[in-house]
Amino acid sequence: MTSSPGPAPFRPRLSALPAALALLLLAVPFAGLLLATDWRHFGFAHGDGGAVRVSLGYSLLALVPIVALGTPLAWWLARYRVRGQWLVDALLLAALLTPPLAMGLLLAAVYGPYGPAGRLLERAGLLLTNSAPAFVLAQCYAALPYYVMAARTAFEGVPRELEQIALTLGLSPWRSFVQVSLPLARLGLAAAVALAWVRALGEFGAVLIVAYYPQGIPVKLWVNLQDFGLDAVYPLLWVFFLVALPLPLTLGMAVRRRLS
Amino acid sequence: MLVDYRIEHPVALHARFEVAGVTVLLGASGEGKSLLLRAIAGLLPARGEPFDGLPPQRRAVGYLPQGHALFPHLRAWENVAFALRGPRRREAAMAWLERVGMAALAERWPASLSGGQQQRVALARALARRPRLLLLDEPTSALDPATRDEVLAELIAEVHEAAIPTLAVSHDPALAAVADRLVLMHRRRIVQLGTPEEVHARPASGAVARLLGLRNVQRGRIVGAPGAQRLAWLQAETAVPVHTDLPDGTPVDWHIAPAAVRVHEPASAPEGAIAASFELRQTGAHGSYLGLRCGQARLWVEPPPGFELPAAPRLSLPPDAIRCWPIA
Numbered sequence: 001m002t003s004s005p006g007p008a009p010f011r012p013r014l015s016a017l018p019a020a021l022a023l024l025l026l027a028v029p030f031a032g033l034l035l036a037t038d039w040r041h042f043g044f045a046h047g048d049g050g051a052v053r054v055s056l057g058y059s060l061l062a063l064v065p066i067v068a069l070g071t072p073l074a075w076w077l078a079r080y081r082v083r084g085q086w087l088v089d090a091l092l093l094a095a096l097l098t099p100p101l102a103m104g105l106l107l108a109a110v111y112g113p114y115g116p117a118g119r120l121l122e123r124a125g126l127l128l129t130n131s132a133p134a135f136v137l138a139q140c141y142a143a144l145p146y147y148v149m150a151a152r153t154a155f156e157g158v159p160r161e162l163e164q165i166a167l168t169l170g171l172s173p174w175r176s177f178v179q180v181s182l183p184l185a186r187l188g189l190a191a192a193v194a195l196a197w198v199r200a201l202g203e204f205g206a207v208l209i210v211a212y213y214p215q216g217i218p219v220k221l222w223v224n225l226q227d228f229g230l231d232a233v234y235p236l237l238w239v240f241f242l243v244a245l246p247l248p249l250t251l252g253m254a255v256r257r258r259l260s
Numbered sequence: 261m262l263v264d265y266r267i268e269h270p271v272a273l274h275a276r277f278e279v280a281g282v283t284v285l286l287g288a289s290g291e292g293k294s295l296l297l298r299a300i301a302g303l304l305p306a307r308g309e310p311f312d313g314l315p316p317q318r319r320a321v322g323y324l325p326q327g328h329a330l331f332p333h334l335r336a337w338e339n340v341a342f343a344l345r346g347p348r349r350r351e352a353a354m355a356w357l358e359r360v361g362m363a364a365l366a367e368r369w370p371a372s373l374s375g376g377q378q379q380r381v382a383l384a385r386a387l388a389r390r391p392r393l394l395l396l397d398e399p400t401s402a403l404d405p406a407t408r409d410e411v412l413a414e415l416i417a418e419v420h421e422a423a424i425p426t427l428a429v430s431h432d433p434a435l436a437a438v439a440d441r442l443v444l445m446h447r448r449r450i451v452q453l454g455t456p457e458e459v460h461a462r463p464a465s466g467a468v469a470r471l472l473g474l475r476n477v478q479r480g481r482i483v484g485a486p487g488a489q490r491l492a493w494l495q496a497e498t499a500v501p502v503h504t505d506l507p508d509g510t511p512v513d514w515h516i517a518p519a520a521v522r523v524h525e526p527a528s529a530p531e532g533a534i535a536a537s538f539e540l541r542q543t544g545a546h547g548s549y550l551g552l553r554c555g556q557a558r559l560w561v562e563p564p565p566g567f568e569l570p571a572a573p574r575l576s577l578p579p580d581a582i583r584c585w586p587i588a
Contacts, residue, residue: 159329161325161329162329162331164301164303164316165323165325165329165331166331166342167302167303167315167316167317168301168302168303168316168317168319168321168322168323168389169317169342169343169385169386169389170317170318170343170389171317171342171343172317173317179342180331183333184331184332184333
């Protein structure tokens, strides 16, 4: 922990105290997990391995459309102001605000077998209930608004003048985006990807409604709790941290290394 | 090259003039000079020649904005190579850097370069695009005052060597002094064109004189008919003889060169001399000036070497040294 140097010697101590308290509060549930885990009978329930594979694989897959669709939207939002902009902002905020369970219900209503989009897609052979695509769909809806918000802030940090200079040097807008906007926003975009990953992997409510199967880790934790009790939850939770943390941790460390 | 551009937003502006050699468009802040450059570069909706209707990437301009806008994620040579294609782009970029005397710093990141060095890299980057027109936005604004004149001289020499018509916009008289041609803008209109010698010899108005950085540009009013006129200098609550052909009552901007102002001892001062008091001395590389307070106004005097300022100086302004411009 560092603090900005100030003339008063007591300042670092003043800021350190609430900071330490915040860290302590964050650590409490995990200390509880450490204590509550029955280390002598540490074992996994049937299907836990499959849940890990489902969560990791589909979360990685979900990142593809999130990044592919969210990046241009974030750039557009960062660069242009249009009439009725508040509607776009309201839409993004609504997507962020909607409780996950409610989002799941809404997705089921639209993409489910009786929903307007669901019926059409089912005819085209794409089933968006209790299927891998349904799982990825729910994760996308959970993570996309977070990604767009973070990526938008990243692009807003890129001086517009540099993009324009690239144009005057003969680059097309697309190449200016690739060679100037993307590299200069990369730290913020890395943070946005990390955030999207965390949101996608940890999503429970929406996934529970539209994709109870295939079961990812969050739903399997629920199932384990129902079927076997708490002792079947903790081992899978440890694995969850083990597989979920490396990507955002590495990205975050890379960002901070570049910033320092 | 004829530049003829009309901008509607964010300010209405029309400018038409010839760019030859290094042409400096001199105007106060807020005149829309930078907007004009951005319009020519295609970065602002506007109509005009050259490059009318083309997107910015198809306009052969080398645009150097204020602050130089080097890409911070690219080294100096990579910035120059940005507009280049092909396997030999590094060699080509190095050649451009060599030309502006920056080859030794090719591997440096922009943040580690001084303002002048960044400017030279930005110039090399702009020249590497092989532009038909160079656009420089306030090229002296980000330079260290101590080295500004040298850096500016380098810049002008390099631009001359490149032999590309260059339009620089600025409010800095130091840049105007090294121009091949001057275009003066006041209230969003071109008010005078010419070489620096022509413009300095006959500034078209008090506004032009102020833009050129002349000292002692003041406000006044002509009193009396031609032949027996006086210039009422309201700020100093005095009037001095003057020779003009302006009618009685004309409000004017007027100017007298600091070297033309005469300083007298109270005892030997001519009749009507203006009482003044010492305010400050300004001594620099280009000479020494005394700032003397006359009522509410300040008059600059350029004293001869070894001059001793009297304790209670009196000033006289030779009528033939006073130049008056009617205020429109």
